[in-house]
Amino acid sequence: MADVHFTNVRIFDGGGEMPFMGDVLVAGNRITRVVKTGFGQRTPPVAGATVIDGAGAFLMPGMVEAHTHFSWNDQPSLDAIQRMPPEEHILWCAEVAKRYLDMGWTSCVGAAAAKPRLDVVIRNAINDGTIVGPRYLAASQEITVPGGLGDTTQPHLPQPEFAFGAVVSGAEEMRRCVRMFAKYGVDTLKINLSGESITGMPSEMSQFTEAEIRTCVEEAKAWGKRVAAHARSTWAIKQCVHLGIEVIYHASFADEEALDLLEAHKFDHFVAPGLAWLINTCHHASQWGLTPEVTKKMGYHRELEAAIQSMQAMRRRGIRILPGGDYGFAWTPHGTNAKDLDYFVKYVGMSTMEALLSATAWGGPMMKMGKQIGYIREGCLADILLIDGDPLADITILQDKARILAVMKDGEFHRAPPQRGARQPVSTTRWAA
Ligand SMILES: [Zn+2]
Incomplete structure (x- = not known):
């Protein structure tokens, strides 16, 4: 499975801090990079990685x-x-x-x-x-x-x-x-x-x-x-x-x-x-x-x-x-x-x-897995959700499957985010190596 580069996402990293705009890189089944960026800014594409432009969606641990x-x-x-x-x-x-x-x-x-x-x-x-x-x-x-x-x-x-x-x-x-x-x-x-x-x-x-x-x-x-x-x-x-x-x-x-x-x-x-x-x-x-x-x-x-x-x-x-x-x-x-x-x-x-x-x-x-899951941090296993909206403002949106745009477990999408052109605010592009 190709590496996945989430860009333009609001990251809730599981540490108790308020979320921040940034990029998350997943290589294999692990999170290998978490970078803070300004809104709309993004880090350069990573060769061979599938880019998911989150358009400001909320990215959190599974x-x-x-x-x-x-x-x-x-x-x-x-x-x-x-x-x-x-x-x-x-x-x-x-x-x-x-x-x-x-x-x-x-x-x-x-x-x-x-x-x-x-x-x-x-x-x-x-x-x-x-x-x-x-x-x-x-x-x-x-x-x-x-x-x-x-x-x-x-x-x-x-x-x-x-x-x-x-x-x-x-x-x-x-x-x-x-x-x-x-x-x-x-x-x-x-x-x-x-x-x-x-x-x-x-x-x-x-x-x-x-x-x-x-x-x-x-x-x-x-x-x-x-x-x-x-x-x-x-x-x-x-x-x-x-x-x-x-x-x-x-x-x-x-x-x-x-x-x-x-x-x-x-x-x-x-x-x-x-x-x-x-x-x-x-x-x-x-x-x-x-x-x-x-x-x-x-x-x-x-x-x-x-x-x-x-x-x-x-x-x-x-x-x-x-x-x-x-x-x-x-x-x-x-x-x-x-x-x-x-x-x-x-x-x-x-x-x-x-x-x-x-x-x-x-x-x-x-889960007897210590800090390997539950965080969006470098080195953690890539169990990641992409949410349409802000659960910190309204916790009930997590009850709505339509608002859970993507589910990744162990570095693989169980449900990939909707494609570009769909009404949802998230799009996927494949960058050439
Ligand atoms: Zn019971």
């Missing part, structure tokens, strides 16, 4: 989604998600993976799969070029207990192999389960520490013993795997800090002690609250029988309020909060993920700058 479920198939329940046969299910995941890239998410962190190997197979297929998708970390199924969140078996159909989650009881079953997923090649073990009211188990209820959780973490670490937890209750959040569970999903009910613990270990953890799930379950799920009256009774409105307060407190304390809202349910369809950034601004009190950084600068370490 975004990182911290709580992704490719295998959630936009259904209204865990049981309905699980019922899709494996053959259709893997095709679904492949289609959804492409959709994330389409919407500017060049990296995604798997937060559980609906069948044991879906995430691993998709990650491998993306990596070897069989299918198109973002960089991906593959997760296990949700590990749960009999009767816990994710145990969808029926009393008359008790076979655990057909459950939505991986059902274990006791430390030795946990150990066996972690080893099985390590054998399959997951990057992350997902453990459901607390409940989820829609499934009948309240969010503040916790389902594992400390011994079981400890075994999960110990065994995962022995295999070099990360642990991520569904942790809504304050007890669950504290267990994550005490036992070294790096990724904390939801964290709705964080009391003072939990906040203190998180702050004291702020660079050991990532928090992805999944606000989209709470907001849309409370207010936009009536079509599926979950009217506001129903979800209020379930406790979701109280939880949403608690979650907003917890996130505001975490933001003030400098705890890393990342986007990823449990997209893939009927009322949180895949592809609408950039709503999370708007929620961060509206509810958590982030500036648009902080919201953008939550999807870029924090994304590298979340």
Whole structure:
């Protein structure tokens, strides 16, 4: 693939500074040059490089989604998600993976799969070029207990192999389960520490013993795997800090002690609250029988309020909060993920700058890639978006595919910018060597 020379672009480099006009050169899969210029000025063409005249478009790092479920198939329940046969299910995941890239998410962190190997197979297929998708970390199924969140078996159909989650009881079953997923090649073990009211188990209820959780973490670490937890209750959040569970999903009910613990270990953890799930379950799920009256009774409105307060407190304390809202349910369809950034601004009190950084600068370490992604800087991997408009002025434009003019992952265009002559303000010219 030829080198690509973006000229006349407004560069948001991921470092927290205001954007500047400039040029970006991509050689192979890396950013090799970033130059500041005045508006309309440009550096001389680079021999052999494809020139993209951005006409002032906003150039930013590809975004990182911290709580992704490719295998959630936009259904209204865990049981309905699980019922899709494996053959259709893997095709679904492949289609959804492409959709994330389409919407500017060049990296995604798997937060559980609906069948044991879906995430691993998709990650491998993306990596070897069989299918198109973002960089991906593959997760296990949700590990749960009999009767816990994710145990969808029926009393008359008790076979655990057909459950939505991986059902274990006791430390030795946990150990066996972690080893099985390590054998399959997951990057992350997902453990459901607390409940989820829609499934009948309240969010503040916790389902594992400390011994079981400890075994999960110990065994995962022995295999070099990360642990991520569904942790809504304050007890669950504290267990994550005490036992070294790096990724904390939801964290709705964080009391003072939990906040203190998180702050004291702020660079050991990532928090992805999944606000989209709470907001849309409370207010936009009536079509599926979950009217506001129903979800209020379930406790979701109280939880949403608690979650907003917890996130505001975490933001003030400098705890890393990342986007990823449990997209893939009927009322949180895949592809609408950039709503999370708007929620961060509206509810958590982030500036648009902080919201953008939550999807870029924090994304590298979340992907275990350090500062290789999430920045427009020399030496970084070329995951680049070209945006029509200014997300710092209006963060919602990132929800609009038409405004995402180009998506580059690893130095290659997933979607090249529109050609010169089209109505959009961007054009492409090929310079002779
Ligand atoms: Zn989730």
